[in-house]
Amino acid sequence: MSNKIEISACIVCGSTSLNDELTVTDWLVSNEVFYLKNCNSCGFRFTSNPPSAMQAGPYYETEEYVEHSDSSAGIINTVYHQARKWMLRYKLGLIKKHAKGNRLIDIGSGSGYFIHFMKQNGLAVAGVEISDKAVALCNEKFGITAYSPTQFLNNEIQDEYDIATMWHVFEHVYSYDEYFAMLKQKLTADGTLIIAMPNHLCLEEKYYRKYWNGYDTPRHLWHFTSETFTQFAKDRGFEVVKEHNLPLDPFYNCLISASYKKSFSFMPATLMLGLLSLLNSIFFFKKSSSIVYVLKKI
Ligand SMILES: [Zn+2]
Known part of the structure; x- marks a missing residue:
């Protein structure tokens, strides 16, 4: 599809x-092959x-990138939309x-479900979003205009914040140092940074591996894992003060991974694996x- 770095x-x-860990296909969009390496x-x-x-x-151009979609077709989407409500709370x-x-x-x-919900619950919210399509959806649906990453990273946003969140976003970010530097600048002295990411040490990774x-x-x-992210954040002036899990993610991961694996995707068994992973x-x-x-400035 394009040149790789x-x-x-x-x-x-x-x-x-570095050593080679695994060869993984892009199951969602391109079917191209990528390599995972370990330090x-x-x-x-x-x-x-x-x-x-x-x-x-x-x-990123796929209808199946469900965060950007309100489609209720398919059981995975139905589960996803119910789960989203629970996750927002x-x-x-x-x-x-x-x-x-x-x-x-x-x-x-994204399309603003999280910031809209937080606004409904009394917070003063702002969003930063790279996808023009998602920015338009957010504006249309919730009347909130998200900033672009360029505006954020160039310090064109005047306000400071008590809370910054990145829900399954940081693992996508190329300019990680610029983000950390700007988050440090934009957060108050007692501000809280919340970053959620997948963790490959989980049980279902052992079963699905490249899927x-x-x-x-x-x-x-x-x-990242807890160990590597704690070190990474510390070197950038943030301390991990608390860690939580996202209790629905093992189920979501198993459902999506099973759809990639195809050979065995009996749903009750898939959900059982999710439950085992959670336990x-x-x-x-x-x-x-x-x-x-959950991070605080050092
Ligand atoms: Zn290393």
């Missing part, structure tokens, strides 16, 4: 000693041959528990399907 050093520790020094895993940032756009609970103040900026705000939805190559560049994460938190990192 080659990432030849670990973005966590800088080591160039031999710190264990960080990443997609080593993604498209360049300028050429990543076409890899869960996320609000996390924010109320950890954050002070009510000015929130959501990076990767695991959490890899989502080449859209997901970085495959496993109760005993071994670091093996949660996704981790919500």
Whole structure:
């Protein structure tokens, strides 16, 4: 589909000693092949041959990128939309528990369901979104105009914020240092940064491997774990003060991964694997399907 770049050093520790972990197909859009590598020094895993940032756009062009869709066709979409309502309440609970103040900026705000819900619950909200289509949907549906990443990174937004959120967004970000620097600048001294990402140490990754939805190559560049993200954030002036899971993510991951694997996708068994993964994460938190990192400035 386009020219690839080659990432030849670990973005966590800088080591160039890497080993091949897995070859993963882009099941969603291009059917192209991508490579996951592990850092031999710190264990960080990443997609080593993604498209360049300028050429990543076409890899997002699919109706099945459900966050941007209100379609209720298909059981996965139905489950997804019910789950979204539950997740919005869960996320609000996390924010109320950890954050002070009510000015929130959501990076990767998509079509705006999250910021709209937070606004309904008394927060002053802003969004940052790369997709023009999603910005238009958000404006049309909720009357909220999201900023562009360029406006955010060029410091064209005057306000400061008490809370910044990135829900399954940071793993997509090429200019991770610029984002961290600007988040540090935009958050108040006591501000809270919340970043949620998939975690490949989860149980269902062991079963699905190259079909695991959490890899989502080449859209997901970085495959953090609690250990690697804690170090990464610390080097950029943030401390992880608390971690949570997202209890519906193992089910969502299993349903999507099973649709890629095709050979065996009997739904009750798929959901059972999701349940096993969730139960496993109760005993071994670091093996949660996704981790919500709550961070404060150091
Ligand atoms: Zn490393």
